[in-house]
Amino acid sequence: MWDKWISQIQQGDVRALARAISLAENDSTGLLETLAQVAIPAKPVIGITGPPGAGKSTLTDALIGALIAEGKSVAVLCVDPSSPFHQGAVLGDRIRMSEWYTHPNVYIRSLATRGALGGLHPRILEITDLVKCFPADCILVETVGVGQSEVEVAGLADRTVVVLVPEAGDEIQTMKAGLLEIADLFVVNKSDRPDAARFQSHLERMVREDRTDGITIPIISTVATEKKGIEEVVTTLKELLRSPGQQEREDLLMMEKAKHLLREHWLRKLDAGKMKASLREAMQSENFNLYAWVSRYAD
Amino acid sequence: MWDKWISQIQQGDVRALARAISLAENDSTGLLETLAQVAIPAKPVIGITGPPGAGKSTLTDALIGALIAEGKSVAVLCVDPSSPFHQGAVLGDRIRMSEWYTHPNVYIRSLATRGALGGLHPRILEITDLVKCFPADCILVETVGVGQSEVEVAGLADRTVVVLVPEAGDEIQTMKAGLLEIADLFVVNKSDRPDAARFQSHLERMVREDRTDGITIPIISTVATEKKGIEEVVTTLKELLRSPGQQEREDLLMMEKAKHLLREHWLRKLDAGKMKASLREAMQSENFNLYAWVSRYAD
Numbered sequence: 001m002w003d004k005w006i007s008q009i010q011q012g013d014v015r016a017l018a019r020a021i022s023l024a025e026n027d028s029t030g031l032l033e034t035l036a037q038v039a040i041p042a043k044p045v046i047g048i049t050g051p052p053g054a055g056k057s058t059l060t061d062a063l064i065g066a067l068i069a070e071g072k073s074v075a076v077l078c079v080d081p082s083s084p085f086h087q088g089a090v091l092g093d094r095i096r097m098s099e100w101y102t103h104p105n106v107y108i109r110s111l112a113t114r115g116a117l118g119g120l121h122p123r124i125l126e127i128t129d130l131v132k133c134f135p136a137d138c139i140l141v142e143t144v145g146v147g148q149s150e151v152e153v154a155g156l157a158d159r160t161v162v163v164l165v166p167e168a169g170d171e172i173q174t175m176k177a178g179l180l181e182i183a184d185l186f187v188v189n190k191s192d193r194p195d196a197a198r199f200q201s202h203l204e205r206m207v208r209e210d211r212t213d214g215i216t217i218p219i220i221s222t223v224a225t226e227k228k229g230i231e232e233v234v235t236t237l238k239e240l241l242r243s244p245g246q247q248e249r250e251d252l253l254m255m256e257k258a259k260h261l262l263r264e265h266w267l268r269k270l271d272a273g274k275m276k277a278s279l280r281e282a283m284q285s286e287n288f289n290l291y292a293w294v295s296r297y298a299d
Numbered sequence: 300m301w302d303k304w305i306s307q308i309q310q311g312d313v314r315a316l317a318r319a320i321s322l323a324e325n326d327s328t329g330l331l332e333t334l335a336q337v338a339i340p341a342k343p344v345i346g347i348t349g350p351p352g353a354g355k356s357t358l359t360d361a362l363i364g365a366l367i368a369e370g371k372s373v374a375v376l377c378v379d380p381s382s383p384f385h386q387g388a389v390l391g392d393r394i395r396m397s398e399w400y401t402h403p404n405v406y407i408r409s410l411a412t413r414g415a416l417g418g419l420h421p422r423i424l425e426i427t428d429l430v431k432c433f434p435a436d437c438i439l440v441e442t443v444g445v446g447q448s449e450v451e452v453a454g455l456a457d458r459t460v461v462v463l464v465p466e467a468g469d470e471i472q473t474m475k476a477g478l479l480e481i482a483d484l485f486v487v488n489k490s491d492r493p494d495a496a497r498f499q500s501h502l503e504r505m506v507r508e509d510r511t512d513g514i515t516i517p518i519i520s521t522v523a524t525e526k527k528g529i530e531e532v533v534t535t536l537k538e539l540l541r542s543p544g545q546q547e548r549e550d551l552l553m554m555e556k557a558k559h560l561l562r563e564h565w566l567r568k569l570d571a572g573k574m575k576a577s578l579r580e581a582m583q584s585e586n587f588n589l590y591a592w593v594s595r596y597a598d
Contacts, residue, residue: 036590129590251575254589258578261593262569263562270561276550279557290553291335291428294560 002034012135014107021109024127031126032264040132044241045139047157049182054163055189058224059233060142064100066234067138073105075136079124079143107136125260128156159184159240161233166190166199183217184240187233191221301333311434313406320408323426330425331563339431343540344438346456348481353462354488357523358532359441363399365533366437372404374435378423378442406435424559427455458483458539460532465489465498482516483539486532490520 008016024031048056048063060076067074100106111127124141131139141157162183186207188200200219207217218236222229275297282293307315323330347355347362359375366373399405410426423440430438440456461482485506487499499518506516517535521528574596581592 032590032594036588036594038588039586040588251579254578254582255571255575257589258574258593258596259566259569261589262597263566265593265597266562266565267558270558272554275557276554279553280550283553287338289335289337289339290556290560291331294557294564295331295335297557298561298564 002030006034006038006133009130009133010135017107017131017134018109020130021111021127024123024130025111027123029268031130032261032268035126035129038133040129043132043137043139044159045128045132045141045157046237046241047160048140048142048163049160050163050187051165054165055224056142056163059161059163059187059189059222059230060140061100062224062227062230063140063234063237064106065227066230068100068103068105072137073135074138074140075107075131075134076100076109076140076142077124077128077131078108078110079141105136107131107134125156125257159237161185161187161237163187163189164199164203166193166196185233185236186217186219187229188219188221189224191229192223196221301329305333305337305432308429308432309434316406316430316433317408319429320410320426323422323429324410326422328567330429331560331567334425334428337432339428342431342436342438343458344427344431344440344456345536345540346459347439347441347462348459349462349486350464353464354523355441355462358460358462358486358488358521358529359439360399361521361523361526361529362439362533362536363405364526365529367399367402367404371436372434373437373439374406374430374433375399375408375439375441376423376427376430377407377409378440404435406430406433424455424556458536460484460486460536462486462488463498463502465492465495484532484535485516485518486528487518487520488523490528491522495520 002020005016005020009020020031046063048060050056057078060078064074064076101108109131111124124143128139128141160182162185164186166188186203188196188203190196191200200221203219207219220229220232220236222233224230278297279293282288301319304315304319308319345362347359349355356377359377363373363375400407408430410423423442427438427440459481461484463485465487485502487495487502489495490499499520502518506518519528519531519535521532523529577596578592581587
């Protein structure tokens with residue numbers, strides 16, 4: 001079943017891709033085994049992350065336009081909060097991106113975040129590898145930049161764009177701290193806001209002070225709704241993709257990916273029913289200890 | 300080493316607890332094995348979570364005061380973002396809680412969030428179990444309510460208080476959606492703000508509509524800085540702790556805890572150096588496939 005889908009995906013069958021992603025989202029068996037047998041093409045994956053309301057979707061939309069204009073094809077994964085309460089917000093993004101929903105060179109897919117309050121879908125890594133098999137030139141992954149570890153986001157994407165807006169406020173500060181470490185490129189969106197200049201110089205200072213590895217992260221001002229600054233973002237991204245990554249960081253990310261997949265592999269070998277029964281039985285005991293149960297059960 | 304510390308912790312030695320937590324934060328070996336051999340006392344763990352700026356620390360501070368006034372002893376874990384940029388914020392919380400830092404019946408400890416942009420420390424579960432060995436009557440765990448899965452927060456605490464502030468804005472909405480599912484009690488803090496009444500009725504409607512299990516989550520208005528409503532929060536929490544939890548949910552949480560510890564157990568058995576060497580060698584190959592490597596390496 002998966003084999004057939006993969007070959008359909010490789011031929012550009014959008015419906016096969018959609019179905020495969022849905023199954024991957026729902027933990028269907030066979031995916032990991034299939035991916036182990038497929039030559040997954042190397043292609044640029046660009047992560048677009050930042051706090052809610054920063055304008056990630058608008059920037060993504062503008063990036064799609066710029067790539068399409070160059071004759072490229074693009075696949076886009078949007079990771080949205082999962083609650084039914086959010087249907088409105090998801091729809092909002094979809095409407096804003098609707099210009100591209102029907103374009104033959106664009107594939108857009110929203111993923112739910114399973115149980116998490118933002119951040120990445122637990123299978124985003126595998127799903128991105130599925131999408132790599134689809135004949136698109138480039139993959140954009142848009143995620144809410146809260147809650148995931150930098151390794152999760154940065155490990156997924158070849159290059160990560162962090163979108164911020166000129167704002168003070170504790171919330172943005174909290175997010176920025178972590179986002180600082182994963183950014184290959186900062187976009188200060190809504191840069192026509194009153195406080196923009198001060199925000200940008202603050203960010204520049206933070207970037208200089210925080211990175212001890214001597215790398216200067218570029219900062220680009222945009223007004224994505226008016227497509228201002230988008231061209232510079234595209235040009236800079238292309239330069240970033242051409243320049244080699246740091247070996248040390250890439251080794252670390254490959255190790256983290258491998259650990260993630262090892263954990264998946266082990267968990268899949270667990271028999272949940274058997275595990276539950278054993279756990280329940282152990283919990284009957286007067287001196288039940290979960291740590292002791294785990295070390296017994298794992299061996 | 301751990302054995303000695305555990306017995307010191309059981310005797311109320313604050314320095315032993317501090318040292319043990321630091322080691323647990325830094326992945327010291329021996330912790331899981333030690334916890335497997337200790338009788339971990341059952342005691343109430345109350346999670347206090349919500350978006351940044353909602354006033355979690357102020358509420359925690361007020362809760363400490365109320366518990367102390369009843370002659371109880373309290374241990375508090377604060378999970379703060381890890382970036383050096385945040386020293387200010389962490390200090391801010393500490394200053395606000397300084398009244399209790401020197402009180403003999405209060406133990407307060409800040410944990411860094413390792414690499415995550417908020418949310419929980421990856422070893423929070425084990426650290427909380429360590430703190431349970433300390434002779435405090437009750438444990439409060441204060442976390443930024445973004446990014447962690449509901450199972451992570453709810454699985455940690457016996458009861459979870461979600462602190463919100465009357466505000467509109469996309470960001471709060473995004474967080475609320477996930478927080479709705481984990482709350483045992485809502486606190487609407489800063490309820491003297493202009494929009495408070497509208498916010499509260501909006502929240503009441505959401506709570507009614509979203510929970511299909513027929514459980515009505517209590518909503519309490521507070522002005523924590525003036526200690527208004529705190530008494531009601533304490534009373535309600537006590538009632539909640541007395542009432543039995545839902546079996547189904549508790550089974551689910553125990554399974555999730557067990558899975559988390561199983562993963563830890565497996566990862567610890569990995570030889571990182573050997574893994575890295577194997578991965579590096581495999582990556583030299585023309586047709587390197589990470590999934591194939593993982594399934595070979597895991598078996």
